[in-house]
Amino acid sequence: MSHQSRVIAANEYRRERWKNGTGWTREIVRMPETGDWDWRLSIAEIEQDGPFSVFPGIDRELVLIRGNGLRLRFSDGEVHELQPPHARLRFAGEREVRSELLDGPTHDFNLMWRRDAVAAELLHRPLVGPMLFFTEPGVTWAIHLLAGQAQFDQASELPPLWAGDTALLVDGERRGRYALEGGGELLAIKLRLL
Numbered sequence: 001m002s003h004q005s006r007v008i009a010a011n012e013y014r015r016e017r018w019k020n021g022t023g024w025t026r027e028i029v030r031m032p033e034t035g036d037w038d039w040r041l042s043i044a045e046i047e048q049d050g051p052f053s054v055f056p057g058i059d060r061e062l063v064l065i066r067g068n069g070l071r072l073r074f075s076d077g078e079v080h081e082l083q084p085p086h087a088r089l090r091f092a093g094e095r096e097v098r099s100e101l102l103d104g105p106t107h108d109f110n111l112m113w114r115r116d117a118v119a120a121e122l123l124h125r126p127l128v129g130p131m132l133f134f135t136e137p138g139v140t141w142a143i144h145l146l147a148g149q150a151q152f153d154q155a156s157e158l159p160p161l162w163a164g165d166t167a168l169l170v171d172g173e174r175r176g177r178y179a180l181e182g183g184g185e186l187l188a189i190k191l192r193l194l
Contacts, residue, residue, distance in 0.1 A: 140169065
């Protein structure tokens with residue numbers, strides 16, 4: 001993992017085709033940044049019904065962040081609907097799944113991690129007043145601001161967060177403390193190397 005906390009502005013996300021070519025994703029970050037990744041954050045732009053890419057050995061969690069909903073139809077017959085505002089689902093990346101739009105395009109936050117290398121936890125929280133995040137060796141926090149605006153404490157030397165931005169909080173070989181204040185709502189993802 002990189003040992004540098006930073007804010008990735010929404011306009012810096014890299015837009016690329018899905019692995020299976022049927023949709024687009026805006027990649028926020030992958031770690032490590034070169035070669036095979038251990039974990040990855042992205043926003044899937046789903047504009048039509050179709051199959052998801054298959055990712056053997058990967059677990060994933062999908063959160064609806066824009067649009068009127070998405071139905072996920074798995075090949076084993078299981079069906080889940082992600083309804084607004086922020087329904088979510090965790091599932092194994094090797095499962096074959098087809099997405100069906102309920103009413104127009106959606107944007108879906110996509111957390112993927114290699115299950116033999118990383119433990120991942122995704123929290124959806126309102127931001128009202130201060131929130132504290134603690135880093136330690138082997139742990140990264142990714143904070144994706146869904147709505148509103150926020151500012152880290154001065155000691156962090158990080159720029160403000162605007163809706164759609166993502167902060168990576170990592171301190172390498174030492175413990176770190178980050179205080180975030182503002183208003184809105186966020187996704188907080190804790191990633192721990194196994």
